[in-house]
Amino acid sequence: MSLPKQLLRVLYDNQGQWLTEASLSRILQVPAAIIGGLIKSLCADGYQVEKSRDKGYRLINQDSLLPDEVRRGLRTDVFGQKGYFYFREIDSTNNRALELAAQGYPEGTVVVAETQTAGRGRRGRTWHSPARHGIYVSVILRPPLPVRDVPRVSLLLGVAVAETLEAEYDLPARIKWPNDILINHRKIAGILSEVVTSPQHEVDYIVTGIGLNINNPLEEFPPDLRTDPTSVMAERDTPVSRVRILQGLLMRLESRYYQLLEGDWGGILNKGKELSMVLGQEVKFDTPGGLAAGKAVDIDNNGFLLVQDEHGKIHTVISGEVYISPAEHD
Numbered sequence: 001m002s003l004p005k006q007l008l009r010v011l012y013d014n015q016g017q018w019l020t021e022a023s024l025s026r027i028l029q030v031p032a033a034i035i036g037g038l039i040k041s042l043c044a045d046g047y048q049v050e051k052s053r054d055k056g057y058r059l060i061n062q063d064s065l066l067p068d069e070v071r072r073g074l075r076t077d078v079f080g081q082k083g084y085f086y087f088r089e090i091d092s093t094n095n096r097a098l099e100l101a102a103q104g105y106p107e108g109t110v111v112v113a114e115t116q117t118a119g120r121g122r123r124g125r126t127w128h129s130p131a132r133h134g135i136y137v138s139v140i141l142r143p144p145l146p147v148r149d150v151p152r153v154s155l156l157l158g159v160a161v162a163e164t165l166e167a168e169y170d171l172p173a174r175i176k177w178p179n180d181i182l183i184n185h186r187k188i189a190g191i192l193s194e195v196v197t198s199p200q201h202e203v204d205y206i207v208t209g210i211g212l213n214i215n216n217p218l219e220e221f222p223p224d225l226r227t228d229p230t231s232v233m234a235e236r237d238t239p240v241s242r243v244r245i246l247q248g249l250l251m252r253l254e255s256r257y258y259q260l261l262e263g264d265w266g267g268i269l270n271k272g273k274e275l276s277m278v279l280g281q282e283v284k285f286d287t288p289g290g291l292a293a294g295k296a297v298d299i300d301n302n303g304f305l306l307v308q309d310e311h312g313k314i315h316t317v318i319s320g321e322v323y324i325s326p327a328e329h330d
């Protein structure tokens, strides 16, 4: 382990406590004169270290998504372990992940940013990405599947995000088909999956980008969002750990993803139906001829939404948007 990493480990182990230059030099068995330089190199990597002439140094707990913070305690085998690209600022983590995937980076490569200057949402929308409030993460997937199975991947992603919010912070997160995540009709997370296919109609790779509102004050969201927003902090009334949520998310994404690849689509579909907030609801949905209405009755074996209209006819909604509340608009 490099010296700055060893120093970081010591500061972590004593999180919040002051350590003098002399004690750090003793623990690391290096001359006291180089401690200042090592601290500087940690700061250059994005860590915040407080300095006091009398007391020495201490690490400020900043809940940043730096690789060391997230990887410590990350219980995955692949996701985030092979490649973890961290940016303090980027245009869009999906853009970067698409470039990396095109260069051949492996499945499970993760791109994370503290803020995005051009975060992208579905249907050409922008994703509000203020610094350090949310999680903006993209993961490269290389499922050996035909393109027609992509909606199945899409459903598992929604399941993993909703499960994470439920497991980590006891939030009643539900999936609004295809994969918006809402709490009591307020949007807390969105997923943008971008698929690159081979000429044989196989998936070459998928970049799945997930945006979660974590420590966002409600009053700082743009006023004109299509669906009313919420954040974990707003729901729990206290700021929470983004590191913990990202670790939980990567773990559940990995586990649900390999569940699909190992053939248990049925288990994912059942969980997706259980977490769905549209089933049983009157919805409107896009058709080539405009909006149509009906009752969402099921999600079929392909991951498509089935809607029954007033004449009893079943419509298979393959993609696009469904609208539940009259307040939603496009």
Ligand code: BTN
Pocket: 091, 092, 093, 094, 095, 116, 118, 119, 120, 121, 122, 123, 125, 127, 135, 136, 137, 138, 180, 189, 190, 191, 192, 208, 209, 210, 211, 212
């Ligand atoms: C949506 O609900 O419209 C999808 C939003 C997806 C936002 C995430 S944030 C990380 C990744 N990078 C992007 O530019 N978009 C996705």
